[in-house]
Amino acid sequence: MxxxxxxxxxxxxxxxxxxxxxxxxxxxxxxxxxxxxxxxxxxxxxxxxxxxxxxxxxxxxxxxxxxxxxxxxxxxxxxxxxxxxxxxxxxxxxxxxxxxxxxxxxxxxxxxxxxxxxxxxxxxxxxxxxxxxxxxxxxxxxxxxGPEHGAEAARMVEAFVAKHAGHPGLPDVLAAFEAMSGMSSDEDTVAVARGVLPSYFADYWGDEEKFAPFRDAVRATYISGLxxxxxxxxxxxxxxxxxxxxxxxxxxxxxxxxxxxxxxxxxxxxxxxxxxxxxxxxxxxxxxxxxxxxxxxxxxxxxxxxxxxxxx
The missing domain is CATH 3.40.50.1820 (Alpha/Beta hydrolase fold, catalytic domain)
Structure with missing residues:
Protein backbone atom coordinates (compact mmCIF):
# COMPACT_ATOMS: atom_id res chain seq x y z
CA MET A 1 0.00 0.00 0.00
CA GLY A 146 23.57 -1.16 32.14
CA PRO A 147 27.13 -1.98 33.29
CA GLU A 148 27.92 -4.54 30.58
CA HIS A 149 26.85 -2.16 27.82
CA GLY A 150 28.75 0.70 29.45
CA ALA A 151 31.94 -1.31 29.76
CA GLU A 152 31.84 -2.26 26.08
CA ALA A 153 31.26 1.37 25.08
CA ALA A 154 34.21 2.45 27.25
CA ARG A 155 36.40 -0.13 25.53
CA MET A 156 35.33 1.14 22.10
CA VAL A 157 35.92 4.77 23.09
CA GLU A 158 39.44 3.82 24.26
CA ALA A 159 40.08 2.29 20.83
CA PHE A 160 38.81 5.49 19.21
CA VAL A 161 41.17 7.54 21.39
CA ALA A 162 44.13 5.33 20.47
CA LYS A 163 43.30 5.57 16.77
CA HIS A 164 43.07 9.38 16.85
CA ALA A 165 45.79 10.14 19.40
CA GLY A 166 47.09 13.66 18.94
CA HIS A 167 44.15 14.92 16.90
CA PRO A 168 43.27 18.46 18.03
CA GLY A 169 39.58 17.62 18.22
CA LEU A 170 40.04 14.66 20.55
CA PRO A 171 40.04 16.53 23.91
CA ASP A 172 36.65 18.07 23.13
CA VAL A 173 35.18 14.65 22.34
CA LEU A 174 36.50 13.22 25.61
CA ALA A 175 35.21 16.23 27.56
CA ALA A 176 31.75 15.62 26.07
CA PHE A 177 31.82 11.98 27.18
CA GLU A 178 32.85 13.12 30.67
CA ALA A 179 29.91 15.54 30.74
CA MET A 180 27.40 12.88 29.68
CA SER A 181 26.67 11.57 33.18
CA GLY A 182 26.02 15.07 34.51
CA MET A 183 23.50 16.21 31.92
CA SER A 184 20.49 17.97 33.43
CA SER A 185 19.23 20.44 30.81
CA ASP A 186 18.41 20.67 27.12
CA GLU A 187 21.51 22.80 26.62
CA ASP A 188 23.70 20.16 28.26
CA THR A 189 22.19 17.46 26.08
CA VAL A 190 22.75 19.36 22.82
CA ALA A 191 26.35 20.12 23.81
CA VAL A 192 27.08 16.48 24.67
CA ALA A 193 25.35 15.14 21.55
CA ARG A 194 27.33 17.42 19.26
CA GLY A 195 30.48 16.98 21.32
CA VAL A 196 30.69 13.20 21.11
CA LEU A 197 29.55 13.03 17.50
CA PRO A 198 32.99 12.71 15.85
CA SER A 199 33.37 9.37 17.65
CA TYR A 200 30.02 8.22 16.23
CA PHE A 201 31.44 8.17 12.67
CA ALA A 202 33.98 5.80 11.18
CA ASP A 203 36.08 8.77 10.06
CA TYR A 204 34.44 12.08 10.95
CA TRP A 205 37.63 14.13 10.69
CA GLY A 206 38.51 12.53 7.37
CA ASP A 207 35.49 14.23 5.80
CA GLU A 208 34.62 16.95 8.29
CA GLU A 209 33.40 19.32 5.61
CA LYS A 210 30.66 16.82 4.77
CA PHE A 211 29.73 15.83 8.32
CA ALA A 212 30.04 19.14 10.20
CA PRO A 213 26.66 20.52 9.00
CA PHE A 214 24.98 17.31 10.20
CA ARG A 215 26.66 17.76 13.58
CA ASP A 216 25.69 21.43 13.83
CA ALA A 217 22.05 20.61 13.03
CA VAL A 218 21.59 18.10 15.88
CA ARG A 219 18.92 19.22 18.36
CA ALA A 220 18.12 17.53 21.63
CA THR A 221 16.01 17.61 24.78
CA TYR A 222 17.17 16.34 28.16
CA ILE A 223 15.39 13.09 29.06
CA SER A 224 16.55 11.31 32.19
CA GLY A 225 16.13 7.64 31.35
CA LEU A 226 14.21 7.20 34.62
Whole structure:
Protein backbone atom coordinates (compact mmCIF):
# COMPACT_ATOMS: atom_id res chain seq x y z
CA MET A 1 0.00 0.00 0.00
CA UNK A 2 1.35 3.41 -0.89
CA UNK A 3 0.61 6.78 0.62
CA UNK A 4 -1.62 7.64 -2.31
CA UNK A 5 -4.12 4.83 -1.74
CA UNK A 6 -4.10 4.52 2.04
CA UNK A 7 -7.57 4.46 3.49
CA UNK A 8 -8.67 6.73 6.29
CA UNK A 9 -8.82 5.41 9.82
CA UNK A 10 -10.56 7.65 12.29
CA UNK A 11 -9.41 10.78 10.48
CA UNK A 12 -11.49 13.46 8.83
CA UNK A 13 -12.28 12.57 5.19
CA UNK A 14 -10.00 15.23 3.73
CA UNK A 15 -6.97 14.27 5.84
CA UNK A 16 -4.90 11.38 4.54
CA UNK A 17 -2.75 10.19 7.48
CA UNK A 18 0.00 9.31 5.02
CA UNK A 19 0.00 12.51 2.97
CA UNK A 20 3.44 14.15 2.70
CA UNK A 21 4.36 16.60 5.43
CA UNK A 22 3.84 17.03 9.15
CA UNK A 23 0.88 15.52 11.00
CA UNK A 24 -0.18 16.43 14.53
CA UNK A 25 -2.70 14.99 16.95
CA UNK A 26 -3.19 14.81 20.69
CA UNK A 27 -3.04 11.67 22.80
CA UNK A 28 -3.54 11.57 26.58
CA UNK A 29 -3.05 15.34 26.73
CA UNK A 30 0.28 15.17 24.88
CA UNK A 31 0.95 16.39 21.33
CA UNK A 32 2.27 13.71 18.96
CA UNK A 33 3.79 14.66 15.62
CA UNK A 34 5.04 12.58 12.75
CA UNK A 35 6.50 13.49 9.38
CA UNK A 36 5.79 11.69 6.11
CA UNK A 37 8.23 11.61 3.18
CA UNK A 38 8.46 9.34 0.15
CA UNK A 39 6.22 6.73 -1.47
CA UNK A 40 5.92 2.97 -1.31
CA UNK A 41 5.40 0.49 1.54
CA UNK A 42 5.15 2.17 4.93
CA UNK A 43 8.19 2.21 7.21
CA UNK A 44 7.86 3.94 10.59
CA UNK A 45 11.19 5.31 11.88
CA UNK A 46 11.84 5.97 15.58
CA UNK A 47 14.83 8.16 16.40
CA UNK A 48 17.25 7.78 19.28
CA UNK A 49 18.67 9.53 22.29
CA UNK A 50 16.29 9.42 24.00
CA UNK A 51 15.65 13.08 23.32
CA UNK A 52 17.43 13.60 20.00
CA UNK A 53 15.15 15.38 17.54
CA UNK A 54 14.03 13.26 14.61
CA UNK A 55 15.57 15.22 11.73
CA UNK A 56 19.00 13.58 11.94
CA UNK A 57 17.37 10.30 10.88
CA UNK A 58 16.08 11.57 7.52
CA UNK A 59 16.87 8.94 4.89
CA UNK A 60 16.38 10.40 1.40
CA UNK A 61 17.77 7.25 -0.25
CA UNK A 62 14.98 5.23 1.38
CA UNK A 63 12.31 7.82 0.61
CA UNK A 64 12.75 6.96 -3.08
CA UNK A 65 11.32 3.50 -2.34
CA UNK A 66 9.32 3.67 0.89
CA UNK A 67 6.79 5.90 2.60
CA UNK A 68 8.94 6.94 5.55
CA UNK A 69 6.96 7.96 8.61
CA UNK A 70 9.37 9.71 10.97
CA UNK A 71 8.07 9.70 14.52
CA UNK A 72 8.74 12.77 16.62
CA UNK A 73 9.08 10.95 19.96
CA UNK A 74 7.07 12.46 22.78
CA UNK A 75 9.19 14.59 25.06
CA UNK A 76 11.35 16.23 22.43
CA UNK A 77 9.15 19.21 21.55
CA UNK A 78 7.98 21.39 24.44
CA UNK A 79 4.29 20.74 23.74
CA UNK A 80 4.81 16.97 23.66
CA UNK A 81 6.20 16.54 27.16
CA UNK A 82 4.76 14.31 29.85
CA UNK A 83 3.69 15.86 33.17
CA UNK A 84 6.60 13.92 34.72
CA UNK A 85 9.17 15.39 32.25
CA UNK A 86 12.15 14.80 32.08
CA UNK A 87 11.22 11.44 33.64
CA UNK A 88 8.73 8.77 32.62
CA UNK A 89 9.89 8.08 29.08
CA UNK A 90 10.07 4.31 29.37
CA UNK A 91 10.07 1.89 26.47
CA UNK A 92 6.51 0.96 27.37
CA UNK A 93 5.49 4.62 27.13
CA UNK A 94 7.15 5.11 23.74
CA UNK A 95 5.65 1.82 22.51
CA UNK A 96 2.14 2.80 23.58
CA UNK A 97 2.46 6.06 21.63
CA UNK A 98 3.82 4.09 18.67
CA UNK A 99 0.81 1.77 18.78
CA UNK A 100 -1.59 4.71 18.58
CA UNK A 101 0.38 6.29 15.73
CA UNK A 102 0.51 3.09 13.69
CA UNK A 103 -3.22 2.58 14.22
CA UNK A 104 -3.87 6.05 12.79
CA UNK A 105 -2.00 5.31 9.57
CA UNK A 106 -4.72 2.97 8.31
CA UNK A 107 -2.31 0.30 7.04
CA UNK A 108 -2.79 -3.32 8.19
CA UNK A 109 0.92 -3.75 8.96
CA UNK A 110 3.98 -1.52 8.79
CA UNK A 111 7.71 -1.99 9.05
CA UNK A 112 9.33 -0.39 12.08
CA UNK A 113 12.89 0.94 12.04
CA UNK A 114 14.51 2.07 15.27
CA UNK A 115 17.90 3.73 15.53
CA UNK A 116 20.08 3.66 18.66
CA UNK A 117 17.72 4.15 21.63
CA UNK A 118 14.96 3.89 19.05
CA UNK A 119 16.20 0.35 18.32
CA UNK A 120 15.60 -0.54 21.98
CA UNK A 121 12.08 0.87 21.59
CA UNK A 122 11.55 -1.01 18.32
CA UNK A 123 12.69 -4.29 19.89
CA UNK A 124 10.29 -3.76 22.79
CA UNK A 125 7.44 -2.96 20.42
CA UNK A 126 8.16 -6.05 18.30
CA UNK A 127 8.17 -8.21 21.44
CA UNK A 128 5.04 -6.76 23.04
CA UNK A 129 2.93 -5.52 20.09
CA UNK A 130 3.99 -7.71 17.16
CA UNK A 131 0.59 -7.77 15.49
CA UNK A 132 1.10 -4.40 13.84
CA UNK A 133 4.46 -5.24 12.30
CA UNK A 134 5.45 -6.86 9.00
CA UNK A 135 9.10 -6.51 10.02
CA UNK A 136 11.48 -4.66 12.31
CA UNK A 137 14.86 -3.06 11.61
CA UNK A 138 17.10 -2.86 14.68
CA UNK A 139 19.65 -0.25 13.61
CA UNK A 140 22.55 0.27 16.06
CA UNK A 141 20.79 -1.34 19.01
CA UNK A 142 21.76 -3.84 21.70
CA UNK A 143 20.04 -6.51 23.78
CA UNK A 144 21.07 -4.91 27.09
CA UNK A 145 21.84 -1.62 28.80
CA GLY A 146 23.57 -1.16 32.14
CA PRO A 147 27.13 -1.98 33.29
CA GLU A 148 27.92 -4.54 30.58
CA HIS A 149 26.85 -2.16 27.82
CA GLY A 150 28.75 0.70 29.45
CA ALA A 151 31.94 -1.31 29.76
CA GLU A 152 31.84 -2.26 26.08
CA ALA A 153 31.26 1.37 25.08
CA ALA A 154 34.21 2.45 27.25
CA ARG A 155 36.40 -0.13 25.53
CA MET A 156 35.33 1.14 22.10
CA VAL A 157 35.92 4.77 23.09
CA GLU A 158 39.44 3.82 24.26
CA ALA A 159 40.08 2.29 20.83
CA PHE A 160 38.81 5.49 19.21
CA VAL A 161 41.17 7.54 21.39
CA ALA A 162 44.13 5.33 20.47
CA LYS A 163 43.30 5.57 16.77
CA HIS A 164 43.07 9.38 16.85
CA ALA A 165 45.79 10.14 19.40
CA GLY A 166 47.09 13.66 18.94
CA HIS A 167 44.15 14.92 16.90
CA PRO A 168 43.27 18.46 18.03
CA GLY A 169 39.58 17.62 18.22
CA LEU A 170 40.04 14.66 20.55
CA PRO A 171 40.04 16.53 23.91
CA ASP A 172 36.65 18.07 23.13
CA VAL A 173 35.18 14.65 22.34
CA LEU A 174 36.50 13.22 25.61
CA ALA A 175 35.21 16.23 27.56
CA ALA A 176 31.75 15.62 26.07
CA PHE A 177 31.82 11.98 27.18
CA GLU A 178 32.85 13.12 30.67
CA ALA A 179 29.91 15.54 30.74
CA MET A 180 27.40 12.88 29.68
CA SER A 181 26.67 11.57 33.18
CA GLY A 182 26.02 15.07 34.51
CA MET A 183 23.50 16.21 31.92
CA SER A 184 20.49 17.97 33.43
CA SER A 185 19.23 20.44 30.81
CA ASP A 186 18.41 20.67 27.12
CA GLU A 187 21.51 22.80 26.62
CA ASP A 188 23.70 20.16 28.26
CA THR A 189 22.19 17.46 26.08
CA VAL A 190 22.75 19.36 22.82
CA ALA A 191 26.35 20.12 23.81
CA VAL A 192 27.08 16.48 24.67
CA ALA A 193 25.35 15.14 21.55
CA ARG A 194 27.33 17.42 19.26
CA GLY A 195 30.48 16.98 21.32
CA VAL A 196 30.69 13.20 21.11
CA LEU A 197 29.55 13.03 17.50
CA PRO A 198 32.99 12.71 15.85
CA SER A 199 33.37 9.37 17.65
CA TYR A 200 30.02 8.22 16.23
CA PHE A 201 31.44 8.17 12.67
CA ALA A 202 33.98 5.80 11.18
CA ASP A 203 36.08 8.77 10.06
CA TYR A 204 34.44 12.08 10.95
CA TRP A 205 37.63 14.13 10.69
CA GLY A 206 38.51 12.53 7.37
CA ASP A 207 35.49 14.23 5.80
CA GLU A 208 34.62 16.95 8.29
CA GLU A 209 33.40 19.32 5.61
CA LYS A 210 30.66 16.82 4.77
CA PHE A 211 29.73 15.83 8.32
CA ALA A 212 30.04 19.14 10.20
CA PRO A 213 26.66 20.52 9.00
CA PHE A 214 24.98 17.31 10.20
CA ARG A 215 26.66 17.76 13.58
CA ASP A 216 25.69 21.43 13.83
CA ALA A 217 22.05 20.61 13.03
CA VAL A 218 21.59 18.10 15.88
CA ARG A 219 18.92 19.22 18.36
CA ALA A 220 18.12 17.53 21.63
CA THR A 221 16.01 17.61 24.78
CA TYR A 222 17.17 16.34 28.16
CA ILE A 223 15.39 13.09 29.06
CA SER A 224 16.55 11.31 32.19
CA GLY A 225 16.13 7.64 31.35
CA LEU A 226 14.21 7.20 34.62
CA UNK A 227 10.55 6.30 34.98
CA UNK A 228 8.01 8.42 36.86
CA UNK A 229 9.25 6.93 40.16
CA UNK A 230 12.86 7.81 39.30
CA UNK A 231 13.77 4.17 38.68
CA UNK A 232 16.11 3.44 35.73
CA UNK A 233 14.43 1.82 32.72
CA UNK A 234 17.06 -0.92 32.40
CA UNK A 235 17.01 -3.23 29.39
CA UNK A 236 17.77 -6.94 29.20
CA UNK A 237 16.03 -8.48 26.20
CA UNK A 238 18.29 -11.52 25.84
CA UNK A 239 15.74 -14.14 26.88
CA UNK A 240 12.79 -12.48 25.14
CA UNK A 241 14.55 -11.98 21.79
CA UNK A 242 14.99 -15.74 21.40
CA UNK A 243 11.19 -15.91 21.00
CA UNK A 244 10.80 -12.93 18.65
CA UNK A 245 8.46 -13.82 15.79
CA UNK A 246 8.63 -10.60 13.74
CA UNK A 247 10.96 -10.77 10.71
CA UNK A 248 14.07 -8.83 11.71
CA UNK A 249 16.98 -7.02 10.10
CA UNK A 250 19.92 -6.07 12.32
CA UNK A 251 22.11 -3.21 11.05
CA UNK A 252 25.39 -2.25 12.72
CA UNK A 253 28.42 -0.19 11.77
CA UNK A 254 31.75 -1.92 12.31
CA UNK A 255 33.21 1.23 13.91
CA UNK A 256 30.28 2.12 16.18
CA UNK A 257 31.49 2.97 19.69
CA UNK A 258 28.16 3.12 21.52
CA UNK A 259 26.16 0.15 20.15
CA UNK A 260 28.95 -1.62 18.36
CA UNK A 261 29.58 -4.79 16.42
CA UNK A 262 29.51 -7.02 19.50
CA UNK A 263 25.88 -6.09 20.09
CA UNK A 264 24.83 -6.38 16.47
CA UNK A 265 26.27 -9.88 16.30
CA UNK A 266 24.58 -10.80 19.57
CA UNK A 267 21.20 -9.48 18.42
CA UNK A 268 21.54 -11.48 15.20
CA UNK A 269 22.48 -14.58 17.19
CA UNK A 270 19.56 -14.21 19.62
CA UNK A 271 16.77 -13.46 17.13
CA UNK A 272 15.45 -16.46 15.17
CA UNK A 273 16.00 -16.17 11.40
CA UNK A 274 17.21 -12.58 11.57
CA UNK A 275 19.26 -10.95 8.84
CA UNK A 276 22.45 -9.04 9.57
CA UNK A 277 24.01 -6.12 7.72
CA UNK A 278 27.46 -4.99 8.88
CA UNK A 279 28.35 -1.60 7.41
CA UNK A 280 32.11 -1.88 7.07
CA UNK A 281 32.80 1.85 6.69
CA UNK A 282 30.34 3.24 9.23
CA UNK A 283 30.11 4.06 12.89
CA UNK A 284 26.76 4.87 14.51
CA UNK A 285 25.38 6.79 11.53
CA UNK A 286 25.37 4.37 8.61
CA UNK A 287 22.44 6.11 6.92
CA UNK A 288 24.76 9.12 6.58
CA UNK A 289 28.06 7.30 6.05
CA UNK A 290 26.92 4.55 3.63
CA UNK A 291 23.46 5.70 2.56
CA UNK A 292 23.15 3.59 -0.58
CA UNK A 293 24.20 0.30 1.01
CA UNK A 294 21.99 1.03 4.01
CA UNK A 295 18.99 1.93 1.86
CA UNK A 296 19.39 -1.05 -0.45
CA UNK A 297 19.39 -3.48 2.47
CA UNK A 298 16.38 -1.93 4.20
CA UNK A 299 14.44 -1.63 0.93
CA UNK A 300 15.11 -5.27 0.02
CA UNK A 301 14.11 -6.42 3.52
CA UNK A 302 10.86 -4.47 3.36
CA UNK A 303 10.03 -5.77 -0.11
CA UNK A 304 10.66 -9.38 0.88
CA UNK A 305 8.65 -9.20 4.11
CA UNK A 306 5.82 -6.85 3.10
CA UNK A 307 2.29 -8.30 3.24
CA UNK A 308 0.88 -9.33 -0.11
CA UNK A 309 -0.45 -6.35 -1.99
CA UNK A 310 1.91 -3.91 -0.27
CA UNK A 311 5.20 -4.79 -1.94
CA UNK A 312 6.93 -1.98 -3.81
Missing amino acids: TASNAHHDGMTPDTDPLSPGTHTYELAGVVQRYHVHGTGPVCVAHSGGPGIFWEYLRMPALEDHLTMVYVEPVGTAEDSRLPSHPHGYTRERYSSFLEALINRLGVPEVHLLGHSHGAFVAAYHALHRPGQLAGVVLYEGAPVT DENLTPDVVDDRAALKELTVPSLVVVGRHDVICGLRWGLELDDLIPDSRLLVLENSGHMGHIEEPERFADAVRDFVRETAPRGQAA
